Amino acid sequence: MNMPIERSLNAPVTPVGRDLSGMPEAFRRAYGATKAFPDDLMGEVIREDYPVLAYRGQRRINPRSRSSCRIFAVYPDLETGLPRIYGMDSGIEHGNLVVTLVDPRVRQVQEQFGPVKFRKPDGTKGTHYFDLLITHKTGRRVAVAVKPTSRLASGRFLAELEQIRRAVVPGLVDEVRLVTEQCFSRTAAMNAATYLRFALCPDTEADARLEETVAKLEGELTIADLIILSRTGSRGFRAVYRAIFERRLGLVSSGSINLHSIVRRPQ
Structure with missing residues (x-):
């Protein structure tokens, strides 16, 4: 004879709500009043109201995209120290930007540098905007193209980048550099971005x-x-x-x- 099914075992269990409003008072009764260490700095830091510099890219970034993210972040401008709006087309661009901004050898950066006219491998004319233009303190200028490794498998972009390099070196820049997500770690980018935010409020x-x-x-x-x-x-x-x-x-x-x-x- 089969045993009757205990349907209560499969019934949804409604958790009993817990009132945590009295926890701080209970903690105080058990351990005493909490207070800061003696002579600790107290209060919040208020930054003076500085104007935010506008986005300086030479290409308008469309904020709508179904295939990638769009990032507009406020970080310090390297030359003036004022807050500035930086615009990026992807998370990889953002990671590359923040690790570049904390590089002590860099004097200034500009996003979306161009347009650069070049001849494609098939002979047709093309136009390209570099994701970042880095100016070093020595005066050396490096144009950076940022692409995920998944976009490089066909070799088409690499061939175009070589044609672009021939069109801009040495007339406009000293070097053309390709950056992927493998060129920096996410941890390094996260640490750099955190510092840049803290640097805005000395x-x-x-x-x-x-x-x-x-x-x-x-x-x-x-x-x-x-x-x-x-x-x-x-x-x-x-x-x-x-x-x-x-x-x-x-x-x-x-x-x-x-x-x-x-x-x-x-x-």
Whole structure:
């Protein structure tokens, strides 16, 4: 004889709601009132109101696309330090841009550089816009074409790029460079983008406290310990991030920069 089916086993279970509104009060009763470390920097940093520089690309970016993303980001302009709108056609372009902006050898960048007229391999006329024009502090100019590796398998774009290179080197630029998603890591791009956002809002008070502490450092420690040691409070992480990219603090560990990353005084 078959046992009757227990239908309640398959019935949907409605979770019982939990009221968490009293948790902060319960924590205070159990552990006491929480407060910042003594002499920590308090309050938020307010940036002065600066005008945002307009997009400088020589080709209009259509914000609508079904096959790729469109990114308009505000990062510092390398020459003026003012916030500036950068426009990109894809995530790979964005990654290449941010790692270029944090390169100390670079003086200025421009997106969507062109138009460049060239002769295609079949003899017809073509027009091309480079995704980025990099001007180094030495004066060297590098035109960058960004493409995912999946678009290079046929060899068609590589053949066109060679014709484009012949049309612009050395008249307009010193070098033509091809960049794919394999030319930089996502972690490096994420770290660079985070620094560029923090650089838009400088904090001289936190930076000064951090610099005093770093000057006395011996050995290595985590970013969390450095924030406590420098008494920079909630503003310390941004100050440490800026110090790492501005070569005022050495980064020992690799990967995504976080509170557990190891740092030391620069050599």
